[in-house]
Amino acid sequence: xxxxxxxxxxxxxxxxxxxxxxxxxxxxxxxxxxxxxxxxxxxxxxxxxxxxxxxxxxxxxxxxxxxxxxxxxxxxxxxxxxxxxxxxxxxxxxxxxxxxxxxxxxxxxxxxxxxxxxxxxxxxxxxxxxxxxxxxxxxxxxxxxxxxxxxxxxxxxxxxxxxxxxxxxxxxxxxxxxxxxxxxxxxxxxxxxxxxxxxxxxxxxxxxxxxxxxxxxxxxxxxxxxxxxxxxxxxxxxxxxxxxxxxxxxxxxxxxxxxxxxxxxxxxxxxxxx
Amino acid sequence: xxxxxxxxxxxxxxxxxxxxxxxxxxxxxxxxxxxxxxxxxxxxxxxxxxxxxxxxxxxxxxxxxxxxxxxxxxxxxxxxxxxxxxxxxxxxxxxxxxxxxxxxxxxxxxxxxxxxxxxxxxxxxxxxxxxxxxxxxxxxxxxxxxxxxxxxxxxxxxxxxxxxxxxxxxxxxxxxxxxxxxxxxxxxxxxxxxxxxxxxxxxxxxxxxxxxxxxxxxxxxxxxxxxxxxxxxxxxxxxxxxxxxxxxxxxxxxxxxxxxxxxxxxxxxxxxxxxxxxxxxxxxxxxxxxxxxxxxxxxxxxxxxxxxxxxxxxxxxxx
Ligand SMILES: [Zn+2]
Numbered sequence: 001x002x003x004x005x006x007x008x009x010x011x012x013x014x015x016x017x018x019x020x021x022x023x024x025x026x027x028x029x030x031x032x033x034x035x036x037x038x039x040x041x042x043x044x045x046x047x048x049x050x051x052x053x054x055x056x057x058x059x060x061x062x063x064x065x066x067x068x069x070x071x072x073x074x075x076x077x078x079x080x081x082x083x084x085x086x087x088x089x090x091x092x093x094x095x096x097x098x099x100x101x102x103x104x105x106x107x108x109x110x111x112x113x114x115x116x117x118x119x120x121x122x123x124x125x126x127x128x129x130x131x132x133x134x135x136x137x138x139x140x141x142x143x144x145x146x147x148x149x150x151x152x153x154x155x156x157x158x159x160x161x162x163x164x165x166x167x168x169x170x171x172x173x174x175x176x177x178x179x180x181x182x183x184x185x186x187x188x189x190x191x192x193x194x195x196x197x198x199x200x201x202x203x204x205x206x207x208x209x210x211x212x213x214x215x216x217x218x219x220x221x222x223x224x225x226x227x228x229x230x231x232x233x234x235x236x237x238x239x240x241x242x243x244x245x246x247x248x249x250x251x252x253x254x255x256x257x258x259x260x261x262x263x264x265x266x267x268x269x270x271x272x273x274x
Numbered sequence: 275x276x277x278x279x280x281x282x283x284x285x286x287x288x289x290x291x292x293x294x295x296x297x298x299x300x301x302x303x304x305x306x307x308x309x310x311x312x313x314x315x316x317x318x319x320x321x322x323x324x325x326x327x328x329x330x331x332x333x334x335x336x337x338x339x340x341x342x343x344x345x346x347x348x349x350x351x352x353x354x355x356x357x358x359x360x361x362x363x364x365x366x367x368x369x370x371x372x373x374x375x376x377x378x379x380x381x382x383x384x385x386x387x388x389x390x391x392x393x394x395x396x397x398x399x400x401x402x403x404x405x406x407x408x409x410x411x412x413x414x415x416x417x418x419x420x421x422x423x424x425x426x427x428x429x430x431x432x433x434x435x436x437x438x439x440x441x442x443x444x445x446x447x448x449x450x451x452x453x454x455x456x457x458x459x460x461x462x463x464x465x466x467x468x469x470x471x472x473x474x475x476x477x478x479x480x481x482x483x484x485x486x487x488x489x490x491x492x493x494x495x496x497x498x499x500x501x502x503x504x505x506x507x508x509x510x511x512x513x514x515x516x517x518x519x520x521x522x523x524x525x526x527x528x529x530x531x532x533x534x535x536x537x538x539x540x541x542x543x544x545x546x547x548x549x550x551x552x553x554x555x556x557x558x559x560x561x562x563x564x565x566x567x568x569x570x571x572x573x574x575x576x577x578x579x580x581x582x583x584x585x586x587x588x589x590x591x592x593x
Contacts, residue, residue: 006521007552119542123517126547191514232517239518 003236011125012232012242015133019186020198020224022140024206026179027199028217031207032155034086038075039196041090042180043187045071045097050117050188051104060117061132061188068184071097072176120191122232122242129189136185140178147171152213191243198224201250208257227253316448319362321370321379322349323565324427325396327577328437329369332458333444336451337367346567348540350510353378363388367447369440373397374405375424394443396436397426403493405509423509425562429494430473430581434466469581473499476585480592484530486523488538488546491562501588506549511541520549527553534591536560539567558587 003009023039030038046064053063071093078089108114125133144151150171153161162168186195202223203216210216231246238245316337320326326341333339342358343349354362359382362368368383370376372395383393403423426432441459445452477499485492490505504526506515527535527549535557537546543557550557561580570580 002521006517006524008520008548009517012517119544121514121544123515123520124544124548126544126551236517236521239516241514241516243514 003233008123008125009232009236011130012122013229015125015130015190016122016228016232016246017225018133018137019190019194020202020228021221022137022144022182023186023195023198024202024220024224025140025144025217026175026182027203028206028213028220029151029155029175030179030199031203032152035075035079035090036200037087037090037094037196038072038179039183039187039199040192041075041094041097042068042071042183043192043195044094044101046184046187047101047118048097048104049184051101051108051114054108054114054117055104061185064117064184064188065181067097068180069177072180076172076176117188120188122190122194122246123235125189129185132185133189136182140182143174143178147174151175193243193247197247197250198227201247201254202227205250205254205257208261223250223253316367316444317365318367318369319358319365321368321376322352324433324436324563324577325369325371325440328396328427328433328462329367329440329444331462331576332437332441332455334454334458336448336454337444343565345565345571346540347565348511349375349564354382359386362386362391365391367391367443368393369396369443370394371396371424371427371436373400373402373422373424373426392443392447394439396439397424397432398439400426400432400435402426403497423490423493425491425509426494427577428492428562428581429498430466430470431498432494433577434463437462437466465578469578470498472582473585476589477501477592480589482530482532482592484526484532485536485560485588485591486527486532486534486546486549487536487560488541488543489562491538491564492560501592506545507541511538515545520545524549524552527555532591534558534587536587536591538562540565558591560584560587 004013027039030036046068049064049067050060051063052067053060056063074096075089075093078092079086082088105114150161150166153164153166154168154171158168183195202220205223206216206219210219227246227250231249232242234240234249235242235245315335316333318329318333318337318339320329320339320341322343323341323345326339329337330339340361342354343352362382363386365388368391370379370393372379375397379393405421405423427436437459441455444455448455473495483500484502484504485496486504486506488505489507489511490503490509492501492503492505495501496503504523506519506523526532532553533555535546535550535555537543537557537559539559539561546557549555561584563577563580566575566580
């Protein structure tokens with residue numbers, strides 16, 4: 001097929017599918033914890049990290065990772081203070097990240113350098129980025145399998161998880177670090193738009209079907225892979241921007257599912273009445 | 275305790291990041307109008323770098339000039355802030371390129387109270403190229419909004435005409451120094467002719483004519499010297515390329531044996547690198563001179579040195 005003739009498209013599929021597997025895994029926990037916007041908040045903060053890295057003369061990707069970890073820990077810390085309004089912690093960190101990125105970018109001398117780290121596209125992925133994404137994917141998948149039950153209990157109800165003897169603090173810490181590293185690297189590689197939407201939209205779709213946690217996880221991965229693959233094909237053959245296409249396909253599917261469910265419910269209701 | 279510790283840690287990181295950078299010394303001549311009262315120099319604002327450079331060369335020490343777009347910023351999507359507009363209210367001359375480069379100009383000029391301001395469109399009277407891709411006329415519907423190719427300054431001959439328009443605006447604003455402006459213009463007009471000759475002599479003997487560039491900025495340059503540009507992006511650099519376009523360019527590069535893919539300073543080189551890696555080509559910089567970085571300015575670069583660098587890059591690519 002013509003689409004696989006090109007190295008950059010093969011890379012787009014490999015990296016896209018890897019991210020479509022790991023990001024919904026993180027996403028489901030994030031959604032259950034009511035932190036859906038964390039992807040957005042962290043990717044904004046990672047910009048501040050890139051700028052700081054360039055200013056201080058350290059690798060901007062390391063800067064982005066460090067800033068994301070700090071931000072994710074910050075979100076965790078604030079969330080524990082005000083558990084009832086956990087979304088607020090994200091709003092706080094996000095505004096801090098956006099503000100900091102804005103201020104710091106003014107001090108970056110070499111604009112070209114800054115641009116190349118700000119810009120991520122799924123169709124322009126370097127060797128280094130591909131290896132980095134592969135390593136992170138392995139780490140996330142491994143952690144997710146090993147901590148499968150623990151993560152689920154904590155996401156549902158932290159207090160009873162603690163009572164059941166789960167090391168909540170440690171597991172939360174590991175999860176926070178993994179989230180931060182994944183978002184900082186993935187947002188720089190394929191763009192922040194894809195990351196923040198793959199974290200939530202496939203999970204929302206899967207929740208309409210999944211009857212158990214396990215099912216929901218599997219379905220959301222399937223949805224995410226589906227959106228990414230269809231999005232890349234559509235972008236290539238219909239001459240569209242790949243990032244936006246992937247995101248829009250996801251949202252379109254979600255709307256379709258919700259709509260179909262509503263109609264089904266109505267039909268069932270009228271049938272029951274008859 | 276651990277929560278507090280982690281919170282403190284993140285705070286400390288934030289503070290250390292902020293502390294790690296000393297503020298840059300304020301850029302010179304940001305507010306030329308303020309001292310115009312004492313020195314009676316013309317207060318001039320230029321919409322972006324080439325306009326600034328041409329105006330500075332003609333105006334010399336008879337003007338106080340500021341470039342509105344900060345160094346290192348891509349000008350296509352730039353828009354003036356409230357303080358830029360306040361500055362224009364106090365200015366004597368405002369130089370802009372026109373030809374659909376500064377989409378904000380008409381609105382801003384309409385809203386200004388400053389009736390004495392001389393707004394000079396540098397591209398006035400030049401024959402402009404139409405703004406669509408040659409090969410894909412109706413496919414990129416969004417780009418149809420820009421009707422002309424604004425990148426006139428990349429042709430030395432057209433750039434000379436732009437400088438002439440700028441000179442005329444200065445004479446209109448400050449007739450007393452007419453001879454000074456004329457003399458400066460004559461001096462640089464000869465420089466433009468010399469540059470044009472260098473381009474002609476160097477490029478006409480080279481066997482290859484196709485250049486792959488980051489965005490469609492080199493239309494006038496190509497028209498002057500018989501080259502053919504294949505732009506990755508349209509007239510204004512976009513955030514994300516479309517993969518079908520990338521595939522076309524790769525195919526073209528393979529067929530025509532293109533050895534160098536050009537990127538530009540103010541746009542991410544990632545797409546150019548991806549294309550170059552796919553076909554085993556190299557990347558090099560071709561500057562559309564839409565803005566110079568602080569480093570380049572500090573090194574004394576200007577329009578002419580940037581164009582000569584471009585000529586060297588073109589020579590290496592087309593051999
Ligand atoms: Zn341009």
